[in-house]
Amino acid sequence: MTTVLDRRARLLGPQMTTFYREPVHVARGEGAFLWDTDGRKYLDCYNNVPHVGHCHPRVVDAICQQAATLNTHTRYVHDMILDYGDALTAKFGSDLESMVMVCSGSEANDVALRMAQAMTGKTGIIGTDNTYHGNTTAVSQLNSSKVPVGGYQDHVRQVPAPDNLEPVGGTREGQAEAFAKGVEQAVAELEANGHGVSALIVCPYFANEGFPTLEAGFLHRAIDVVRKAGGLIIADEVQPGFGRIGTHWWGHEKLGFTPDIVTLGKPMGNGHPVAAVVTRQDVLACFQDAFKYFNTFGGNPVSAAAAMAVLSVIEDENLVENARDTGAYAVGLLEELAKRHDVIADVRGSGLFFGAELWRDGKPATDVCSAMVDEMRDRGVLLHSVGRYSNTLKVRPPCVFNRENADQLAEVMDEALGAVT
Amino acid sequence: MTTVLDRRARLLGPQMTTFYREPVHVARGEGAFLWDTDGRKYLDCYNNVPHVGHCHPRVVDAICQQAATLNTHTRYVHDMILDYGDALTAKFGSDLESMVMVCSGSEANDVALRMAQAMTGKTGIIGTDNTYHGNTTAVSQLNSSKVPVGGYQDHVRQVPAPDNLEPVGGTREGQAEAFAKGVEQAVAELEANGHGVSALIVCPYFANEGFPTLEAGFLHRAIDVVRKAGGLIIADEVQPGFGRIGTHWWGHEKLGFTPDIVTLGKPMGNGHPVAAVVTRQDVLACFQDAFKYFNTFGGNPVSAAAAMAVLSVIEDENLVENARDTGAYAVGLLEELAKRHDVIADVRGSGLFFGAELWRDGKPATDVCSAMVDEMRDRGVLLHSVGRYSNTLKVRPPCVFNRENADQLAEVMDEALGAVT
Numbered sequence: 069m070t071t072v073l074d075r076r077a078r079l080l081g082p083q084m085t086t087f088y089r090e091p092v093h094v095a096r097g098e099g100a101f102l103w104d105t106d107g108r109k110y111l112d113c114y115n116n117v118p119h120v121g122h123c124h125p126r127v128v129d130a131i132c133q134q135a136a137t138l139n140t141h142t143r144y145v146h147d148m149i150l151d152y153g154d155a156l157t158a159k160f161g162s163d164l165e166s167m168v169m170v171c172s173g174s175e176a177n178d179v180a181l182r183m184a185q186a187m188t189g190k191t192g193i194i195g196t197d198n199t200y201h202g203n204t205t206a207v208s209q210l211n212s213s214k215v216p217v218g219g220y221q222d223h224v225r226q227v228p229a230p231d232n233l234e235p236v237g238g239t240r241e242g243q244a245e246a247f248a249k250g251v252e253q254a255v256a257e258l259e260a261n262g263h264g265v266s267a268l269i270v271c272p273y274f275a276n277e278g279f280p281t282l283e284a285g286f287l288h289r290a291i292d293v294v295r296k297a298g299g300l301i302i303a304d305e306v307q308p309g310f311g312r313i314g315t316h317w318w319g320h321e322k323l324g325f326t327p328d329i330v331t332l333g334k335p336m337g338n339g340h341p342v343a344a345v346v347t348r349q350d351v352l353a354c355f356q357d358a359f360k361y362f363n364t365f366g367g368n369p370v371s372a373a374a375a376m377a378v379l380s381v382i383e384d385e386n387l388v389e390n391a392r393d394t395g396a397y398a399v400g401l402l403e404e405l406a407k408r409h410d411v412i413a414d415v416r417g418s419g420l421f422f423g424a425e426l427w428r429d430g431k432p433a434t435d436v437c438s439a440m441v442d443e444m445r446d447r448g449v450l451l452h453s454v455g456r457y458s459n460t461l462k463v464r465p466p467c468v469f470n471r472e473n474a475d476q477l478a479e480v481m482d483e484a485l486g487a488v489t
Numbered sequence: 490m491t492t493v494l495d496r497r498a499r500l501l502g503p504q505m506t507t508f509y510r511e512p513v514h515v516a517r518g519e520g521a522f523l524w525d526t527d528g529r530k531y532l533d534c535y536n537n538v539p540h541v542g543h544c545h546p547r548v549v550d551a552i553c554q555q556a557a558t559l560n561t562h563t564r565y566v567h568d569m570i571l572d573y574g575d576a577l578t579a580k581f582g583s584d585l586e587s588m589v590m591v592c593s594g595s596e597a598n599d600v601a602l603r604m605a606q607a608m609t610g611k612t613g614i615i616g617t618d619n620t621y622h623g624n625t626t627a628v629s630q631l632n633s634s635k636v637p638v639g640g641y642q643d644h645v646r647q648v649p650a651p652d653n654l655e656p657v658g659g660t661r662e663g664q665a666e667a668f669a670k671g672v673e674q675a676v677a678e679l680e681a682n683g684h685g686v687s688a689l690i691v692c693p694y695f696a697n698e699g700f701p702t703l704e705a706g707f708l709h710r711a712i713d714v715v716r717k718a719g720g721l722i723i724a725d726e727v728q729p730g731f732g733r734i735g736t737h738w739w740g741h742e743k744l745g746f747t748p749d750i751v752t753l754g755k756p757m758g759n760g761h762p763v764a765a766v767v768t769r770q771d772v773l774a775c776f777q778d779a780f781k782y783f784n785t786f787g788g789n790p791v792s793a794a795a796a797m798a799v800l801s802v803i804e805d806e807n808l809v810e811n812a813r814d815t816g817a818y819a820v821g822l823l824e825e826l827a828k829r830h831d832v833i834a835d836v837r838g839s840g841l842f843f844g845a846e847l848w849r850d851g852k853p854a855t856d857v858c859s860a861m862v863d864e865m866r867d868r869g870v871l872l873h874s875v876g877r878y879s880n881t882l883k884v885r886p887p888c889v890f891n892r893e894n895a896d897q898l899a900e901v902m903d904e905a906l907g908a909v910t
Contacts, residue, residue, distance in 0.1 A: 072566055078770065079574035080788075081587055083777035086564055093566040097559045115561060117785065123557055132553040136544055138518045139760035140536060143507055145493055145514040153500035166502055171592035171762040172786055178625050182638040191639060203782055204599050206626035217603040217780045218612060334785055339560035341592040341762040341786035349499065356504035359638045361624055364538065364755055365593055365762035367501075 087452060089442045097122030100466045100473050102450065111476050113451040113465045116421075119310055119335030120381040121468040127338045130377035134370045141364050142169075148372040155379050157346060159317050162326050166352040168345045169367030173306040173333025174202030176343040179361065180329045181206055181267065184300045186358035187328075187351050190264030194254045194294070196229035198277045198456045201269060201304055210269065223263045225254035229277040230286070231456070232414050233425060244282075248289035255297045265299035267329075272319030273308035273421065278455030279462075281416045284324035291325055300351075303327035306343075307421070310335050311382055312467060314392030314419025322418065340374035341365070387467040391419035397471050398422060398463070401478035409485045411436055420467050424481075425460040428489075432457035436488060443484040449477055508873060510863045518543030521890050523871065532897050534872040534886045537842075540731055540756030541802040542889040548759045551798035555791045562785050563590075569793040576800050578767060580738050583747050587773040589766045590788030594727040594754025595623030597764040600782065601750045602627055602688065605721045607779035608749075608772050611685030615675045615715070617650035619698045619877045622690060622725055631690065644684045646675035650698040651707070652877070653835050654846060665703075669710035676718045686720035688750075693740030694729035694842065699876030700883075702837045705745035712746055721772075724748035727764075728842070731756045732803055733888060735813030735840025743839065761795035762786070808888040812840035818892050819843060819884070822899035830906045832857055835881075841888055844872075845902075846881040849910075853878035857909060864905040870898055 072093065076084060086092070092110065096103040099121040102110045112122070120127065134148070142149060149169065157165045170176050185191055195201065195210040202208070208216040209224045227250035228236045230243055237246025255265050268290065273279055291301055308319030309332055316322045318330070328351060333343040355361065365371065382388060399415060399422050406412035406424065413427035426433035426440070437459045441452055454462040463477065493514065497505060507513075513531065517524040520542040523531045533543070541548065555569070563570060570590065578586045591597050606612055616622065616631040623629070629637040630645045648671035649657045651664055658667025676686050689711065694700055712722055729740030730753055737743045739751070749772060754764040776782065786792065803809060820836060820843050827833035827845065834848035847854040847861070858880045862873055875883040884898065 072568070072571065075571050075575075076566065079571055079578070079587055080563065080589070081770075081773040081777045083774070083781060084563065084783075086566060091566045094559060094561060097561060102559075102561070102565075117562065118560065122561075123559065125557070128553065128557045131556050132549065135552050135760075136546075136549045138515060138523075138544065139539065140515060140518060140523070140543075141538065142501065142505065144523075145497065145507060145512045146516075147493070150493065150496050150500055154496075157500070166500055168501070172596065172784070174784070175593065175596065175625065182626060186638050203784060204596065204625045204627065205603060208780065214781050217607050217776075339556075339786075339789060339791065341789075341792065349502075352502040353504070355638075356502045359629065360504060360635050362505075363593070363595070363624060365760075368760060368762075370760065371762065 088445045090446070092445065092450065100469050109448065111449045111473055113449055113463045113477055115466060116307060116312065116464045117334045117339050118466045119338055120378055120385070120387060121466045124338060124381055126381050127374055127377040130373040131340060131370055134373035139368050139370045142367050146369050148369040148376070149367040152372040152376045155376060156344070160346065163348050164330060164346050166347055166349045168352065168361065169371065170343045170345065170363050171341045171365050173331060173343050174204045174207055175363070176331040176333055176345045177202045177207045177269070177304060178204040179345045180269070180302045180331050182359065183329055183345065183347060183351050183355040184267035184302060186355045187300060188266045188298055190266040190298065191223045192225065192258030192263035192265045193223060194225045194227060194251060194265060194268045196270065196274070196277055197226035198229040199271065200276045222261055223258070225257055227251050227254050230274055230280045230282060231278060232280045232416060233427070244286045244289055248293055251290040252293045255293060259297065265294060265297045267300045267302050268294040269302040269304060271304045271307055272323050273313060275307035275421065276454060278425070278460050279417060279421060279423070282323065284322065287323050287325055300328040301325070302329045302331065304331050306331060306333035311388030312391055312419050312421050314388060314395045317388065336378060337371060337374035338378050340371060342371040342375050385468070391467050394469055394471060394474055395419040395422055398474035398477065401474060405478060405482055405485065409489065411485065411489050420469055421464045423460050423462045425455065427459065432459040434459045437461060439488040440484055443488050444480055447480045447484055449480045509866045511867070513866065513871065521887050521894050530869065532870045532894055534870055534884045534898055536887060537728060537733065537885045538755045538760050539887045540759055541799055541806070541808060542887045545759055545802055547802050548795055548798040551794040552761060552791055555794035560789050560791045563788050567790050569790040569797070570788040573793040573797045576797060577765070581767065584769050585751060585767050587768055587770045589773065589782065590792065591764045591766065591784050592762045592786050594752060594764050595625045595628055596784070597752040597754055597766045598622045598628045598690070598725060599625040600766045601690070601723045601752050603780065604750055604766065604768060604772050604776040605688035605723060607776045608721060609687045609719055611687040611719065612644045613646065613679030613684035613686045614644060615646045615648060615672060615686060615689045617691065617695070617698055618647035619650040620692065621697045643682055644679070646678055648672050648675050651695055651701045651703060652699060653701045653837060654848070665707045665710055669714055672711040673714045676714055680718065686715060686718045688721045688723050689715040690723040690725060692725045692728055693744050694734060696728035696842065697875060699846070699881050700838060700842060700844070703744065705743065708744050708746055721749040722746070723750045723752065725752045727752060727754035732809030733812055733840050733842050735809060735816045738809065757799065758792060758795035759799050761792060763792040763796050806889070812888050815890055815892060815895055816840040816843055819895035819898065822895055826899060826903055826906065830910065832906065832910050841890055842885045844881050844883045846876065848880065853880040855880045858882060860909040861905055864909050865901055868901045868905055870901045
């Protein structure tokens with residue numbers, strides 16, 4: 069392993085870190101499982117990119133068949149991107165009926181921000197103070213943990229993110245209003261400094277913020293504030309989208325609002341680099357008027373075929389229902405664990421995006437969480453941490469995750485908690 | 490076709506244009522050929538993305554095999570990205586031995602600009618006044634034809650681009666010095682406005698500028714100016730790279746300089762969305778210190794496998810040599826045409842990136858060039874235009890393009906010139 073890590077440091081840089089104390093040297097994947105080069109099997113409780121399961125044969129076949137037939141850009145006319153566009157936009161049941169296909173969620177958010185700026189004529193952007201929306205120069209201005217190269221610019225405002233155990237404003241009941249007040253203040257600042265507000269961008273599941281439990285309607289007041297100031301709402305559905313949260317196809321549906329722009333990424337092609345921005349016809353036309361955007365790889369027939377296969381598998385294998393049912397079952401198991409392990413301060417989540425927040429002695433148990441991530445890896449279960457203090461065990465597996473997998477997760481978590489606390 | 494175009498306008502926006510008066514509705518590709526949905530065959534003289542030929546079976550096999558085995562991100566250790574990194578960086582024969590893998594040339598240039606800014610502590614960027622380096626918010630600041638959303642910012646300077654028929658400074662002989670003078674002035678402006686110069690970014694083949702004929706050493710004076718001011722040199726090899734220009738693997742080798750940062754894109758995966766930034770270890774480490782960049786899809790095993798297959802095919806099928814020989818043969822044919830068609834004012838190029846610039850009555854013949862693009866499409870040969878006046882027929886086919894293909898190109902160009910002039 070040392071040689072491999074040295075080679076990695078030379079080729080990919082000294083700071084290309086690995087997830088675990090002992091890195092996982094992966095060789096093969098199938099369904100909810102990964103195998104390392106020694107043949108050891110791991111239950112994958114972390115990877116949302118292989119949304120319909122690692123190496124799903126229907127997605128692989130779609131890629132192979134299309135790659136062997138044609139792969140070119142969208143200056144030529146091709147049916148696959150249109151078929152996919154119809155299938156995808158049908159999942160929104162609103163006037164979100166146009167799209168731009170790109171290669172990554174970062175590119176999608178980079179386009180979305182410009183759409184909002186083109187549409188509103190304003191430049192200010194509001195996000196939360198504990199988030200990540202991608203890695204382009206423009207989008208990295210929104211990141212709260214990775215300070216962008218050159219520092220933050222004046223057109224961005226970060227508002228306090230919602231949280232279960234440390235709610236904005238002090239109480240869970242008052243959190244929606246307190247969050248809206250934060251947005252209100254950000255709008256006032258952006259108007260005062262001449263930027264105005266072009267958009268509020270949020271993950272409607274607040275995934276990086278630690279996926280707090282929020283009622284439908286939570287964002288309504290904040291959205292009102294933004295819309296009254298002439299701004300748009302961007303829902304970054306990269307993490308909650310495509311049915312992962314079980315109750316709905318999209319995070320914004322769960323929260324009961326319709327965004328102006330939706331961005332999609334990681335799970336869209338089950339690992340194939342494809343992403344998209346879905347929006348209204350008027351927003352897309354305005355963006356195209358302002359900037360003749362063209363993405364060479366975006367929406368090529370192979371990417372569209374991969375994405376189409378993912379949509380079909382989600383439907384045919386009832387993966388949204390599976391996410392709902394298996395997720396509820398797994399959360400139940402974690403709630404049982406919480407009764408026996410004091411370190412678990414909160415169990416929460418929806419569908420196949422759930423977890424357990426760890427506190428000890430009245431403080432976020434970041435160290436325990438970090439030890440748990442490694443301990444569980446050593447016991448053959450892969451997951452990771454999230455949240456402002458990295459003290460929440462995050463479970464976000466491929467959506468083929470079943471009850472047997474959930475049993476294994478809970479059992480290993482039980483043992484690991486015993487070992488590290 | 491009307492229905493398809495209506496559907497396209499609704500889904501992809503009213504300004505998602507097609508290349509030709511009569512769009513090509515593509516269905517299949519193989520080698521240097523495309524077929525439309527009616528079974529009509531086209532000689533593809535334009536697409537550089539399918540670098541080793543449309544649907545090359547070895548690339549398709551590499552993608553299929555890896556997609557069926559494992560596709561995950563680089564927080565896990567995997568050999569494929571390391572094997573590719575070794576193979577790729579070996580092609581540079583310099584201290585360019587580290588890389589960041591991303592999904593598109595736009596992402597690559599977006600990273601490259603930040604690397605230069607992190608490394609130099611300055612923010613100014615110099616490009617040419619007739620170029621395109623990609624479509625992210627940051628990179629679109631460099632574009633000369635597509636004004637970025639919100640307009641140009643003060644840290645960018647565009648210097649006069651070299652040209653064969655309208656050389657900078659008035660003469661071909663004095664062009665290198667005149668170009669350097671433009672860079673010198675840009676440096677002075679960026680120092681005066683407090684940005685300083687972080688980088689000069691150029692395509693070392695000046696592809697979008699109309700691929701002027703330049704001697705080795707052309708950039709030396711300009712590079713000296715930038716380096717003396719503390720800036721880096723970024724070579725955008727998205728178009729000339731991977732042997733297309735025939736004489737060398739990279740455009741910067743042809744011009745005889747070693748850049749600090751190289752960006753790669755389109756041809757790298759033969760259509761699979763993969764791109765990269767190659768740089769020195771110190772530059773990468775500095776960038777990682779400044780910003781913990783991570784790209785979920787970048788360098789995944791499937792992308793790395795596709796890219797590795799492309800490298801192998803270039804070697805095994807001697808495509809660099811083919812580009813050199815077939816390119817020279819084709820340029821010879823076009824020079825013959827120039828003797829019989831007055832509208833051809835210049836024939837130029839290197840390897841499989843060449844073309845003919847059209848002038849009439851002492852003016853750039855943009856209209857003739859546009860008519861030629863459509864006329865040749867109707868006659869079964871796909872190419873397009875480039876240059877400041879879009880008056881240069883650009884030929885940039887898959888690198889499996891052979892003499893028979895060149896004969897067909899020249900023959901159809903001859904007929905088409907007869908028809909439109």
